Amino acid sequence: MNAEGFRALFEPRAVLVAGVSTHPGKFGFVSLHNILASGYAGGVYGTSREVGEVLGIPIVASLDDLPDGVIDLVFVCTPAAANAELLRACAGKGIRAAFLASAGYGEAGEEGEALQAELVALAEDLGMLVAGPNGQGVVSTPAQLCAQIVAPYPPAGGIAIASQSGNFISSFMNYAVQTGVGVSRAVSAGNAAQVSIPDYLEFFASDPVTTVILAYVEGVPDGRAFYERTRAVAAVKPVVLVKGGATAGGQRAAASHTGSLASDDRVFDGMCRQAGITRAATIEEAFEVAATFATQPLPRGNRVVVLTTAGGWGVVAADAITRSSLILTPLPEDLRAALDGRLPPRWSRNNPVDLAGAETRDTIPEVIDLIVGHPEVDAVVYLGLGIQSNQAALMRSGPFYPDHGLERIVSYHERQDARFAQAAADASQRYAKPVLTATELAVTHPDNAGPAAVRASGRICYPTANRAVTALDHLWRHVRHRQHGTGA
Amino acid sequence: MPTLSEADSKTRLAAYGIPFPDERRVTTATEAAAAAATLGYPVVLKLGGDTIAHKTERGLVRLRLGDAAAVEEAATSLLAAATPADGAVHLLVAPMLSGQRELIAGLHHDTQFGMTVMLGVGGILAEAVADVAFRLVPVSRGDAASMIDDLATQKLFGPFRGEPAVDREALVDVIVGLSAAAVADPAIVAADVNPLIVVDGQPVAVDALVEVA
Numbered sequence: 001m002n003a004e005g006f007r008a009l010f011e012p013r014a015v016l017v018a019g020v021s022t023h024p025g026k027f028g029f030v031s032l033h034n035i036l037a038s039g040y041a042g043g044v045y046g047t048s049r050e051v052g053e054v055l056g057i058p059i060v061a062s063l064d065d066l067p068d069g070v071i072d073l074v075f076v077c078t079p080a081a082a083n084a085e086l087l088r089a090c091a092g093k094g095i096r097a098a099f100l101a102s103a104g105y106g107e108a109g110e111e112g113e114a115l116q117a118e119l120v121a122l123a124e125d126l127g128m129l130v131a132g133p134n135g136q137g138v139v140s141t142p143a144q145l146c147a148q149i150v151a152p153y154p155p156a157g158g159i160a161i162a163s164q165s166g167n168f169i170s171s172f173m174n175y176a177v178q179t180g181v182g183v184s185r186a187v188s189a190g191n192a193a194q195v196s197i198p199d200y201l202e203f204f205a206s207d208p209v210t211t212v213i214l215a216y217v218e219g220v221p222d223g224r225a226f227y228e229r230t231r232a233v234a235a236v237k238p239v240v241l242v243k244g245g246a247t248a249g250g251q252r253a254a255a256s257h258t259g260s261l262a263s264d265d266r267v268f269d270g271m272c273r274q275a276g277i278t279r280a281a282t283i284e285e286a287f288e289v290a291a292t293f294a295t296q297p298l299p300r301g302n303r304v305v306v307l308t309t310a311g312g313w314g315v316v317a318a319d320a321i322t323r324s325s326l327i328l329t330p331l332p333e334d335l336r337a338a339l340d341g342r343l344p345p346r347w348s349r350n351n352p353v354d355l356a357g358a359e360t361r362d363t364i365p366e367v368i369d370l371i372v373g374h375p376e377v378d379a380v381v382y383l384g385l386g387i388q389s390n391q392a393a394l395m396r397s398g399p400f401y402p403d404h405g406l407e408r409i410v411s412y413h414e415r416q417d418a419r420f421a422q423a424a425a426d427a428s429q430r431y432a433k434p435v436l437t438a439t440e441l442a443v444t445h446p447d448n449a450g451p452a453a454v455r456a457s458g459r460i461c462y463p464t465a466n467r468a469v470t471a472l473d474h475l476w477r478h479v480r481h482r483q484h485g486t487g488a
Numbered sequence: 489m490p491t492l493s494e495a496d497s498k499t500r501l502a503a504y505g506i507p508f509p510d511e512r513r514v515t516t517a518t519e520a521a522a523a524a525a526t527l528g529y530p531v532v533l534k535l536g537g538d539t540i541a542h543k544t545e546r547g548l549v550r551l552r553l554g555d556a557a558a559v560e561e562a563a564t565s566l567l568a569a570a571t572p573a574d575g576a577v578h579l580l581v582a583p584m585l586s587g588q589r590e591l592i593a594g595l596h597h598d599t600q601f602g603m604t605v606m607l608g609v610g611g612i613l614a615e616a617v618a619d620v621a622f623r624l625v626p627v628s629r630g631d632a633a634s635m636i637d638d639l640a641t642q643k644l645f646g647p648f649r650g651e652p653a654v655d656r657e658a659l660v661d662v663i664v665g666l667s668a669a670a671v672a673d674p675a676i677v678a679a680d681v682n683p684l685i686v687v688d689g690q691p692v693a694v695d696a697l698v699e700v701a
Contacts, residue, residue, distance in 0.1 A: 224601060224624075227601060256596065257614065258594025259594075261592075261614070261618055262598060262604065262606065262622060267600070268601075270621055270635075270638075274624055274634075484633070
């Protein structure tokens with residue numbers, strides 16, 4: 001691994017944008033804008049055929065006019081034909097990494113492929129790490145670096161992302177903005193000419209600010225090497241992967257029955273299981289699973305209790321658990337007795353723990369603590385958060401507010417929901433067990449006091465119980481894989 | 489790529505612990521009857537040869553033969569069914585095994601990931617149901633155990649219609665054995681162990697086909 005090159009890519013002391021444009025719609029403007037707008041503290045330089053000043057940065061015509069040994073990373077927006085000469089000059093200035101947004105390489109026919117092969121040879125020759133080409137950029141929150149031609153700049157966190165599609169980098173980071181579960185590094189691999197997805201994954205495995213790795217792949221050019229390398233990475237940190245084109249390449253005509261059953265996707269799926277890769281079915285599932293790894297303790301077992309303030313939610317959550325590798329554990333007798341002591345008789349007295357509206361002011365925090373703390377419970381899914389604040393929102397916007405006692409009750413409900421969310425996070429931390437909160441209010445009314453408090457606790461509020469269960473199921477499969485040493 | 493005869497396929501895999509029934513390879517009807525007497529009735533009789541792959545389709549398998557006369561008659565008729573294109577042929581005499589659960593296992597060379605090993609639910613609906621799990625060769629015992637867990641039809645592995653649960657360790661042995669065969673014998677490019685019948689909870693490879701490079 002070119003450790004120095006990765007350091008230059010993700011932690012540059014100064015950045016050069018090559019091919020700066022004055023046109024705010026061009027890559028050469030947008031990338032400079034994004035670097036400056038996101039608070040990058042290092043030096044920023046620009047080159048262009050047109051000298052002058054863009055966004056307050058002096059733009060020079062030649063690298064000769066830039067200081068030596070100061071700049072680590074060049075963000076390249078110049079045409080492919082100009083890049084060989086540019087990179088040689090950059091190497092002369094001590095630049096150790098380049099991100100090429102330029103198109104016109106491997107994706108552009110035979111001529112482009114030849115250019116791409118030359119680019120790789122040149123990168124090796126210069127000892128420079130060359131990311132891309134034809135990529136959207138690189139993000140690194142520890143360096144407050146947003147060197148990309150797209151938005152957004154995500155909040156800081158533990159998720160590192162590498163993608164064969166730059167747009168999915170954006171999608172994942174949009175989810176990071178929405179949920180508040182942040183990103184450490186993100187890189188669009190583009191054509192992955194010199195630096196491939198496994199290269200990034202290996203760097204992320206060694207990266208102290210990264211706790212979980214998220215990858216989008218379509219093709220895997222060298223399947224065996226991908227398997228061996230990703231398996232080693234997954235032994236260090238969770239790797240969540242979503243694969244595009246999963247349904248392409250169906251069964252082939254084969255002489256053997258085994259061969260006719262060996263679709264690309266089945267083999268890929270087996271490879272993931274063996275490597276300990278968490279394979280997600282969809283983009284949103286991939287992000288939510290990564291966010292769960294990043295923010296929840298790993299479960300020590302698969303016994304789950306569902307806590308709900310009202311009926312149907314719990315029933316559907318129980319169905320989802322039944323279809324997963326998790327167990328809807330029967331309520332332990334001593335826990336049932338303890339809950340009896342705090343709830344009027346109409347609660348469900350089983351799992352799901354359905355409070356049936358029986359709660360009073362302090363019931364929910366107490367019940368959460370009792371359930372999460374019980375030694376025969378490994379994880380909790382908590383439903384119904386925010387329901388009272390939702391009513392409060394209607395009261396607040398209605399014609400009678402703040403009279404008739406509405407101001408007081410609205411404020412009470414909002415305080416209570418924030419308190420319940422905090423109680424879930426506190427119990428999770430205290431007992432080192434996953435406690436997942438789910439409500440559609442997380443997306444329908446994200447400002448609701450419940451989901452807002454979940455976000456404030458640094459966790460993700462799942463939009464449905466099913467999605468919380470799916471995430472928890474992946475965590476448990478990951479734990480079981482490690483316990484059984486499969487893939488070893 | 490040549491496909492080995494059933495008998496040669498089994499010989500090729502038996503060294504790696506694939507559980508095959510005790511069976512005899514003979515060339516005459518008299519020898520077949522003698523072999524059947526040793527194995528105990530009922531028996532299965534199959535015509536084998538280097539170029540004979542699809543025995544069932546050609547009617548070259550006789551099941552549930554209950555006595556010496558039945559064996560000799562079937563043997564004579566099978567030997568007569570051989571065509572010059574079949575080349576040298578032989579008879580396989582095997583005990584008639586019965587079990588209600590059929591599995592399938594095999595080896596397949598994937599263009600992207602190289603040699604893989606498979607376990608699946610077998611029987612005539614195997615390809616339609618496609619309840620299968622793959623892993624890359626070589627596999628650990630843990631990998632093999634997780635393949636069993638991956639199959640959707642978990643009820644097949646518990647006690648089933650009066651038969652005991654499948655011996656999972658024995659099934660792991662089959663998967664690990666196929667993987668070991670692929671590693672040690674690189675000439676093997678594909679293999680089917682089909683059906684892998686569960687007899688009193690134990691997997692037994694009733695038929696096998698190996699393709700070599």
